[in-house]
Amino acid sequence: MSDAETMADSPKKKGKWTRRAFIGAGVVAGGALVVGVAVRPGNPIDRLSPMLANGQDEQLLNAWVKVGADNVVTAVIPHVEMGQGVYTALAQMLADEMDADWATVRILEAPADKKYVSDSIGRDFLFPDLEVPEIFEPTVAGGILELAQAMGLQFTGGSFSVRATGQRAMRTAGAAAREMLIAAAASEWNVPATEITTENSMLSHAKSGKSEPFAKFATAAAEQSLPAKPKLKSPENYKLMGKPLARHDIPEKVDGSAVFGIDANVPGMKYAAVKAAPVVGATVASMDASAAKAMPGVLQILNMGDFVAVVADGYWQAQQALNTIDTQYSKTEGDDLNLDGLFARYDSYLNDAGDDGGDIETEEGDVADAFVRATTKVEAEYKVPFLAHATMEPMNCTAWVRDGKCDVWSGHQAPVNARQAAADAAGLDFEDVTYHNAYLGGGFGRRSEKDNIEMAVRIAKATGYPVKMIWSREEDTMQDHYRPSATSRFQGGLDADGKAVSWSNIHTHLFDPQEAPTVPYYNIANHKIRKVDVPTHLRFGPWRSVDHSQHGFFIESFVDEMAHAAGKDGYAFRRELLAGSDRHLKILDLAAKMSGWDQPLPEKHGRGIAFVPSFGSIIAQVAEVDMSGAKPKVKKIYVAADAGFVVNPDGFIAQMESAIVYGLTATLYGEISIKNGAVQQSNFHDYQMLRINEMPEVEVQIINGDHKRLGGGGEPGLPPLAPAVTNAIFAATGTRIRELPLSKHSFA
Amino acid sequence: MINLTINGQEKAVEVDPATPILWVVRENLEMNGTKFGCGIAQCGACTVHLDGQPVRSCSTPISQAEGKSITTIEGIADEDGTLSKVQQAWIDVQVPQCGYCQSGQIMSATALLTKNPSPTDAQIDAAMAGNVCRCGMYGRIRQAIKIAAGIEQPTTKETIA
Amino acid sequence: MTIARALPLLSLILLAACSADPVPGPTEQIIVREPGDAAVETAVATPEADPELALIAAGKAAFANCSACHAIVADAANGVGPTLYGMIGKPAGAVDGFAYSDALNASGIIWTAAELDAFIANPAAKIPGTTMVAGALAEPEQRRAVIAYIESLSAS
Structure with missing residues (x-):
């Protein structure tokens, strides 16, 4: 621990341990098991081996790769698959460095065990800008690893899988495995290691004509010491990285065989439907279950204090019976709160903060002075609502608590965290819980919370037999951990040449990432x-791109307003703000070029541009919007992206398409509102989703700007979308949108 | 006792006739490919075919299927396991992300192409608008339907600038 | 640029080390029966002798096609669809507080058994633009039964 503490207390720290960093630090994964753990006493492979190897004929070369007698190379992936293609991209990175035969590479999700934790994400979250000298790498890694283990968490999120786990762990693991195989072969063949080549899971020695599969040397390789610094390939030697390889998980997602959390099938299991107090924090004051008791299939009715559950032979029976239960709830402070009242509360806090109050996040120069002396002053206030995640698979969890043991089945972004939550809920030790993770029917941040796990375990503990708890869509919508609603106020100053000289912002809430409200690139x-x-009494949670989802809209709307006040084009104004940052300018220019920025558009059509670097990737988007009808029609989105180096271009493009739809849904329709403390929306009829008939055309181009510093893919496509669209609406109509969603506005 | 045919096999199930087809398929027949999404026929994740017609199984009672033939995602490949044209196109275009809605998407697309082997964009939109995909793969779904219909060929685009 | 915040790591570690609050069990547990025990006999309805009552009973069962979205009791809260209680004889779009589609509001329909039959046979064909996307009943017998059931709750 001392290394981590030293690092945190050092003057050059940028320690940013936030709520999500707290989750993120647990993550798994990393070169650490090669560089970090390897320097620690004891051989971790001995402890990990029984969890992964399924027989005598498989050898675990390190924590991330095993080789079978059939010469099948299996990549152990310490992240969960929620559609982002992480199984494939991480396996690509490992297999490329190892020279494994892609056609036979298999993928295994790492067990939900604390031993699968390491430095990579923890360090990035803690010290995002800290360059660790290579000589200290093992020490730092070891320190953070211990820290991560203490937290006992594991997480997939923050668009970190490829850029942290992949770059630092999977590649290192693959390269180390390859060097160990070569060392074993060199010893057996009695030839210099430097003369041995590898390709398609084969080792060859050209001079002697020897050629054997990896499997032949797997046992001997496993006995080799881990190379301290395996040599990674340079980009010109990549064979798999950078290729749009087909995803491994897709075939089973087209024939119905993919197993999601909701598909858990435990012999003898029964089904539970649940209803939690509509106002968070309230408890069940009374429950009249007289009708439910007589309903067919009903086994038990449980008042759990904070929620009511019906257990029945089938889920539908349980839900039908639950619908008949008349429940009264305790009064809470949240009962009087409506959405308008909440925004009024934001206003009052912002007013109280005045010109100097609140917590300073970043400060440079003298804003007050610059603003007073500015030739042109621009002021604006923006608002965004709460948003639910609405994963297609409603929240669920199956649990069985018996004989001092607990088994849990679900699809979770943080399996180790889920396992710990189950242990706590069951009153058992971590070691007595077995957690079975499955595919996630959408994550988006929602499946990093533990409420569903705890509820299912509590029900199962009360019944004694296995129970599958499924939330109705209504429950899923009303009991989410929401993207916060927020208000943000800006003051900007321009000099006589229309150059931005001051930028002042105060906003409600800060969740994560800490840099989301800042604009260091301008x-x-x-x-x-x-x-x-x-x-507020509502629960907040990470929602795809987290705080960037609102700050992208706030910042890029205000930049557009400043451009307009300066009498400049939004693209040209941003070019000035980015002067000197070549990587940034390239992306902005590419998006503008793709869209034909200077070309005329039909009447009532408009283009808007937005630029948001986030999660290590630089993204610019141009939206083309048709405002000739009663509702905005988003026709096309152009995306220019620099994620350092894109490991799987087709997968990356799919993430851009996906983030655009997720963001556009929120921009057009997304609003969770509050009445008397409770969420008013319940299902897709009043929490509307974008459908195929509203899908804009999407065109993506990628620049690989720095193969050493990879950016994320899952989240950064989202933040520029809303402001690109609203800036396009302004271009088409002159109407500036300062509050989302667009469904609140009339364009007739 | 309700008698029905599912993916060509005759079954008899002992359930409340009001039980939605979805839960009979998933819990009584233990076929998990058909998914629960909303329970009110708004998202299409539960789409199955009833005598060839796409229906939302979450809102259609099993009594409706008495004496009829249900087809689920598990029943659209050939008997030898060869994927249907729609399924193969879904792989060619790499449509699924999380994959949860895709059984329903594929069932809706299959029904569309059976009725209309060469649909226009507007016809695709009309037939598929009842199926929500939160991962937003609508562009790929449209493309995959056209490839399955033979209107378009799979393409690879140059995307690295 | 300065960044003016840094939470001490140690406090978070201590936080993580704290054991969670004891998780509450049920405050009330009603065990109706154990798994495997025979289900409680539910009364089997005797077939209605009166053919009209039999049709209404069949309609009540078939209303399961509709009940995910529509209530059929007086003054019920609107769900995904409006309550259908007492609808026969009223103009389309009559339930207060329900956000009907423009198409339905503009249809000028007065709900009769015949109009309703045509609508639920194929909602989008009868009223293009309706937001009723599910619940079509293909079989005439079933439609007749459901309509009889709805009528029985309109006349009273």
């Missing part, structure tokens, strides 16, 4: 960004 000499925390 050249503005004086800037100051503050926040105020406003209490």
